[in-house]
Structures are given as C-alpha cells and as structure tokens.
Amino acid sequence: MGGVNVRGPIVSVGETRTVSTSYGERDLRELRVRPERGAAEPVDVTLWGDWTETGEHAEPGMELLVTGAEEDDYGGETGYATTGDSWVVLEPDFLVDVTGIRSWVQCPRMYYLNKLSGIPLNYPVVKGTIVHEVFGDLLRGMDLEASVSDRVEEAGLELGLLGYEPSEVEDEVRRNAAAIEGWLAQGTLTDEDTWRSEFTLLSPTFGLKGRADALRRGTPVELKTGKNTNREPRFQDKIQAACYALMLEERGVDPDIGTLLYTKNTALERNEESGDLAPAKEFAVGDGLLKFVVRERNALAAMEWRALDDPGERPTVPTGYEADANCSYCFEQDACMVVSGRLDQESKAGQVGSPVPDEERDYFDRFYTAIEEERRETHAEYRKLWEQTPEERAADDRALIGLEPVSRTEIDDNRWELRARKPDDAVSKLREGDVALASDGDPVTGHAELGRIRELGEEVVVETDEPVDLGRLDVYPSEISVDRMLTALHDAVLKGSERRKDVVFGRREPEFATDGDSSTYIDNNAAQNEAVSLAVDAEDCALIHGPPGTGKTYTIARTIRALVADGNRVLLSAFTNRAVDNALEALRDQGFNDVLRVGSETGVRADMQDVRLVERGDPNEKAAELRDAPVVAATTAACGSRVMRECEFDVALVDEASQLTEPSTHAAITLADRFVLVGDHEQLPPVVRAENDLKTSLFQRLIEAYPDASVMLDRQYRMSQRIQAFASAEFYDGALRPATPEVAGQRLSDLGVDPADLAPELTGGVGFVDPGGERDGNRNVREAERVAGVVDAYLAAGADPDDVGVIAPFRAQVAEIGRRTDVTVDTVDRFQGSSKEVIVVSFVATGDLDGPIFEDHRRVNVALTRAKKQLTLVGDARALGSDPFYGRMLEWARR
Numbered sequence: 001m002g003g004v005n006v007r008g009p010i011v012s013v014g015e016t017r018t019v020s021t022s023y024g025e026r027d028l029r030e031l032r033v034r035p036e037r038g039a040a041e042p043v044d045v046t047l048w049g050d051w052t053e054t055g056e057h058a059e060p061g062m063e064l065l066v067t068g069a070e071e072d073d074y075g076g077e078t079g080y081a082t083t084g085d086s087w088v089v090l091e092p093d094f095l096v097d098v099t100g101i102r103s104w105v106q107c108p109r110m111y112y113l114n115k116l117s118g119i120p121l122n123y124p125v126v127k128g129t130i131v132h133e134v135f136g137d138l139l140r141g142m143d144l145e146a147s148v149s150d151r152v153e154e155a156g157l158e159l160g161l162l163g164y165e166p167s168e169v170e171d172e173v174r175r176n177a178a179a180i181e182g183w184l185a186q187g188t189l190t191d192e193d194t195w196r197s198e199f200t201l202l203s204p205t206f207g208l209k210g211r212a213d214a215l216r217r218g219t220p221v222e223l224k225t226g227k228n229t230n231r232e233p234r235f236q237d238k239i240q241a242a243c244y245a246l247m248l249e250e251r252g253v254d255p256d257i258g259t260l261l262y263t264k265n266t267a268l269e270r271n272e273e274s275g276d277l278a279p280a281k282e283f284a285v286g287d288g289l290l291k292f293v294v295r296e297r298n299a300l301a302a303m304e305w306r307a308l309d310d311p312g313e314r315p316t317v318p319t320g321y322e323a324d325a326n327c328s329y330c331f332e333q334d335a336c337m338v339v340s341g342r343l344d345q346e347s348k349a350g351q352v353g354s355p356v357p358d359e360e361r362d363y364f365d366r367f368y369t370a371i372e373e374e375r376r377e378t379h380a381e382y383r384k385l386w387e388q389t390p391e392e393r394a395a396d397d398r399a400l401i402g403l404e405p406v407s408r409t410e411i412d413d414n415r416w417e418l419r420a421r422k423p424d425d426a427v428s429k430l431r432e433g434d435v436a437l438a439s440d441g442d443p444v445t446g447h448a449e450l451g452r453i454r455e456l457g458e459e460v461v462v463e464t465d466e467p468v469d470l471g472r473l474d475v476y477p478s479e480i481s482v483d484r485m486l487t488a489l490h491d492a493v494l495k496g497s498e499r500r501k502d503v504v505f506g507r508r509e510p511e512f513a514t515d516g517d518s519s520t521y522i523d524n525n526a527a528q529n530e531a532v533s534l535a536v537d538a539e540d541c542a543l544i545h546g547p548p549g550t551g552k553t554y555t556i557a558r559t560i561r562a563l564v565a566d567g568n569r570v571l572l573s574a575f576t577n578r579a580v581d582n583a584l585e586a587l588r589d590q591g592f593n594d595v596l597r598v599g600s601e602t603g604v605r606a607d608m609q610d611v612r613l614v615e616r617g618d619p620n621e622k623a624a625e626l627r628d629a630p631v632v633a634a635t636t637a638a639c640g641s642r643v644m645r646e647c648e649f650d651v652a653l654v655d656e657a658s659q660l661t662e663p664s665t666h667a668a669i670t671l672a673d674r675f676v677l678v679g680d681h682e683q684l685p686p687v688v689r690a691e692n693d694l695k696t697s698l699f700q701r702l703i704e705a706y707p708d709a710s711v712m713l714d715r716q717y718r719m720s721q722r723i724q725a726f727a728s729a730e731f732y733d734g735a736l737r738p739a740t741p742e743v744a745g746q747r748l749s750d751l752g753v754d755p756a757d758l759a760p761e762l763t764g765g766v767g768f769v770d771p772g773g774e775r776d777g778n779r780n781v782r783e784a785e786r787v788a789g790v791v792d793a794y795l796a797a798g799a800d801p802d803d804v805g806v807i808a809p810f811r812a813q814v815a816e817i818g819r820r821t822d823v824t825v826d827t828v829d830r831f832q833g834s835s836k837e838v839i840v841v842s843f844v845a846t847g848d849l850d851g852p853i854f855e856d857h858r859r860v861n862v863a864l865t866r867a868k869k870q871l872t873l874v875g876d877a878r879a880l881g882s883d884p885f886y887g888r889m890l891e892w893a894r895r
C-alpha cells in the first residue's frame, strides 16, 4: 500500500460534488481534518467515489482515518485525496463487533435491538451453539458421535429449560454435523495445519473485532445452522465473513474467498426442496465488497458517535428507515414495535403499547448514554493493546511480558495447557482464574488466543483452545459487563413488576407489612434483628447498611433463612464470587444447606463445588434443579446470563450493593418481586471507567431517598475500640461501636506478641511511622523498605505471617513492598471485604496528596478498617497534615 495515512478530528464537512475527470464523471467530498490526531494544522482531505457516502455520515468532531492517501496541492495548499488503495474509516477507535455489522446490514434498528435485549434463551440459539462446538471438535479431529453426545450433554440445562429431550437434539445436531463432516472429508483438506478454529481478531485500522469460526488456508469459514437453498450465501452472512477477510488482510494474509457452511442443507429432503442443497457456499472476496463493509461499519460508528456527542434531546438511535428492509418479513418486528412504543422511539415498523412514564424514559436515556460512555472507555482499554509498547503495558500492570515458553500440552477436551516461565519481578493486574489474552508476544498482529489463567507463580499456566507459544499475557478488556448492563437496563424498564418500578423511579415510598409479628431472629444484636425483620416485612424493598465488620454476612444468612421459612424462593447475589461464597458459608454455618450455586467451576470456591449447578447432564433433571431450588446464589454478572434471565424469584437479596452500578443491580432485582440490598456506601463505590451516573450505586440512591426503608448495623465484631474510633467518627456519625467488650479490648499481646519487643509507635492499637523518603511516580522506595522493616518487627516479636497484611494505594508500591516481604500485600480494592490481625498501610505520597487513595476518602475508610488488633500507618506526616481530613487521621494515629 503506497501513500500516507492521515488521521485526526474532522473540522468541517463539505457537500458532495460531481466533477469531470479523465475517468469520466466522479463524485467527491472534501473534509477538513486536523492531522496527527489533532496536533497539526487543518488540511483538506478529498474523498472520492463511494467514499463520499462515508463523508455523508461524517461530522465535525469525529475522528477520520484515511490510509494510502496521496498528497495533492490545489491552489498552493497541501491537501490529501483518497486513491484506489485507500481505506476511509470513521471513529477507528470505536471497535464494532462483527456480529453487530451483520445485523446492521440487515437493518440498523435490528443491531440496536440486539444490543438491548442480548441473546435470549431459545432453541435455535442453543442448537446453534452445540453445532458450533461440534464443528470445532471435528476440526480438531474428534469423532463425530462422541462429540455430538458430549456437546448435547454439556447443554443439558439450557435444553431442559426449553423442554427438549437429548435424543431429538442429538438427531438434529447429527444431521447438521453431516454437512461439516462431508465437507471436511472433501478432497484435499487433510493437512491439519491449514485449519484453525475460533480465531480472535482485532483490527486497529478498521475498528473491528470478532471471532471467526474457522480459517481454512487463511480464508474465513463461517458456520450457519440454518438452511440456504440459493447458490449464493445470504447477504448478511457474506458480510460477516468479509469482515474477517478484511481483518486478515490487515495482517498481511490476502483471502480471496470466503465460505459459508449452511449445515441444515444436508438435513433437507431432496424431493421436497428445490434449489442448491450443497451446504458449502463460497464467494469471491472482492475489493468492492470489502469497501462496502468498511462503509457500513462507518455508518454504524457514526450513529454510535451521535448517540453520545450530538447535543440532541435524546440519544440518537436507529429508526429502521436507514434500511431498505421490509418490516413485515422481519422476525424482530414485534420486539421492535414494543420497544418503539414503550420507549417512544421513532421506528419504521411502527409502535405498539403506550409509552412508559416520562421519568422512566428519561432514566432509560440517561443510563443508555452512561453505559455507552463506559463502552467507549472499554474501547480505550483495547486500544492500549496496540498503542502502548510492551514495556509500557507491563509498567501499567496490564501485561506480563518476556515470558519464556516452557511447554504446550494437549489436555482433555482438546484443550491446551501452555506453560511459560515468568521473570521474577513481573507483576500485573492479572489474577488466577482471569480470562486473558495469551500471545506469542504480539497480541494484535501475532498469534493470540483467549485463555484462562490456571497458575500465576514462577510459572504461568494458561488453558486455551489452540496452542500458542506463550510469550506474553495481556489483560483482555471484555465488553461483556457493558453489554449486560444494557440488557439489564432494558429489562428494568420494560419487564417485571410495577411495584418495583414505583420504588426505583421514585413514585412511591417502600411499604412494610405491619402484621404485629415481632419474631426475634437474632437475640444478641438489636440492629441485626431489626434488619432481618425489615427484610422479612418488606413489600417492595429493604436496605441494610453494614459498616465494616458489623455482621452483614451473618445477617444475610439469617435473613435468607427467615425468608425461606416464610415460603419464599430467594436469589442471593453479590458483586463478587467471594461475597456470594461467603454468604453461602454463613448459611451453612447456620445449618442451612438447601442452596444452588450458579457459576463457573473456576469462579466458585472449592468448598462450594458440591452445591454448584453443573450444566452438563440430563435436561429434565438439570432444569428441575434450577427451578426448584429455594435459594439460588450467583454473582450479579451471572444474573445477566441467558439462563438466569429466565428465572423468577420472590425476593432478591444483593450483597456488596454499594459496589454495583444501577444497571448491574437491576440484573439481579428484576428477577424478583421484592429486593433487599446490603452494602455500605461509605466504602468503595462501583468500579467504572467513565465519570457519570454509573458511579453512584442504586443502594446509595435509595438509602438517601428512603432512609425509613433502611437499618444500619451498628455493632462491629472486628476492630479494637482504638482502631474503630476514627472511622466511626468520620464516616458513621460516631454510631459504630464494638459489639462486645472482648472485641473492644483486643490487643497485640493476644497474638503472643510482647509489645516490649517493639518500638512504641508500633504498639498501642494504632501508630504512625514517618520514614522520610520521596515519592517517585507511584512508588516510594524508602517507605517500602520501612514498611517491610515494620512487618519484620511484628514477625520477630512473634506474630504469625498469616496474621499480618499490608495495604498500599498503587500496584507499583504493592510490588515494591512485595519484593521485600512474604506477607500479603495488596491494594485497597483487593482488601475490601477481608481483615487481618495486624495491618500496615503505606501512603506513598510526599509533598502533596494525589492519587486514588487520597482523592476518595471512602478508600481510606476501607484501608483503616481492615485491622483487628494493630493498625500501623506509614507515610509522610507533612503531606498528610496538609489536608484537614488526613490531619485528623494523623492526630488520632499519634495519640
């Protein structure tokens, strides 16, 4: 490709004109752009021919990329023009999923509706998934019969919920698989190396991402479980395969054909169907088609840009008029009309139903925008994969680089175990159990596979579908939580009970039954008892505010037992797997075992595996397990899965609710008639990247709106009197107290440590140490050394290493300290929800205060409330003293 690349924000957009050239009449459109991403002086860029259509979607402020442009100087001023080799891309940083383009070319409104409603649980979807799995198995050389029965069994739960018997599904899958087998057996397709299944592709140039079903000799193959008796592939299917071809071209492969495999064709009866029954349909991947794909992608990206950046009254959404589609043939027509009618949106299909009240419509619009902003931030994370050098990415804790591949071993299920040696000092955000991008060293243009991290010690162990020489492991910024927030928002407004909506949308105060029943649930803690009563009596919702160590988990377990005893079916949910499992453990401790844990094998704690719902098995049994369980426990993320969205409950109880965005909370509570939220809005808020309404939890909003629907647990079972005093005064109006004299009077000496062996500032419950030193970026080496010294002093005085923990505000400092000690060192976010006998906090800052721990006092609250018997603060007294809040903290610590 010759020419130059021009990239930058658009300043102005001209009109399309037709001019006579030596090639005849041609259209052109001029855009003014600030190249070098806005750093350079504006220049004119002329889009020729079909690219003028992309120009129609362009608006000032959008980012434009033109590749292979040629310089032209009209009237003395240097400008650029597209050539025959050029690509024109609008908003290249907006990463469109290939499946999104596929629905967009059918109808832009279908793309929008799919985004809102997600992938529902229905038979074609489940069957499609099974056939895809079988396809992958066959490519990897597995026996057909074995694969079919294995994959059908694996889908047991979903099939059961849909009322299907394994034998009928197996028959149907077998018939579909015959198409695959027949095709694989054809001719020369025996050389294994020419095949790849499930290929993850990311395109920085075209702003595309996706996962191709398979590659055959470098050309894309897509599997469709429907029929197609035309000679040609269906248009939208072709577009999908063409997207993958485009991304392959960017990597230097030049696919000239694409293949669609319509597996249902082999299942058709020849005497009843006419037409071309061959399952495999190839098409030529021409330049014209690829350019069409890019133009469609540009139209989509422009719509998404307008949804956020056009100062219209409501976010722009597609109406369907953009497409020349016939709505009466569309499968989505009903859903389309309902969404249009209820949300009062313009739609080609028309509207049914009456609009939801204004406050709900406004809420929908506001959160739709907030979620899309978060999507943009997520895209910015993807971008770092190619914009940052490997070293920058490693320094940012987003990658482990310089791994030395040790082995690649095929394990059961045709999966691969990759092993590599990790350089000693490498740290990152990655944790065991995470899904990450494993690559040969370059995650974008090299060979990369998504895999799950099994071990993260001296050796890194990752499991993938295909073998990779493991040279680098990257954080993979999944869009799934954004997608799930959107479906949860859709469900919250368009589904479920009116009563819940009345409370959530501020139309009615929550109500409570007043049947005079004054059962005692907990006899040694009045606030806990009141909380259980409130939850049991709630006709809409109850809010339980639980400061650190106040027995939230204990109260949750007691509440669930009481609700079940009253005949309720309960959904137990929380932000993290850890909190869900903790609550289950508390239930077990209270003698209640009738629970079902929904979650992946790696997500669920080892001692809860026995109550975990295994999806594989007999459909009827599996469906009954889920439908009949009195208590189902799952993270809020799992509540957004297509299986959980089919479930109904009387009450949803959500722990860690103050860490959830409103839409993520909806994912759990729309599944139930009533809900109970448990949290503490004085601790960590929801973790989101965008600065918008997602930062405030539903818990916080409701507790401020309906204080009468809440109870604060005010007795804490964790900290000594001395330790809890500051948090109580600063965050809980002085209302927090030790639950018992034993809790209040805990001391270091209870651990067998003799305070006489320690410097005075390391004893007495709370202490402060100023090591001097200098903050350097996000670390302070001198302070790290001193923190390690403090830890050593506690250990030397007899403390058990398991009883000591260190909290630091930045991962760099965590690493710095981690190198010098073997006790647990982590950030505040990782420490929320846990505690230690002795905690040492490193503040890092010198001079002035900035950085995450200092900006948000709620983070400090978490850091200061993890210790039971001794809390030692290490920092620069001058820096801390420069702020009133930290000044008070210093005073307390030095007392």
Ligand SMILES: Nc1ncnc2c1ncn2[C@@H]1O[C@H](COP(=O)(O)OP(=O)(O)OP(=O)(O)O)[C@@H](O)[C@H]1O
Binding pocket: 522, 524, 525, 528, 546, 547, 548, 549, 550, 551, 552, 553, 554, 555, 717, 718, 833, 834
């Ligand atoms: N009413 C009670 N009587 C006796 N012990 C209790 C009571 N409530 C809580 N506890 C004990 O106090 C400790 C802390 O309780 P729990 O783990 O439920 O706190 P939490 O509020 O969930 O903590 P976190 O702040 O970490 O979320 C546990 O050991 C628990 O058994």
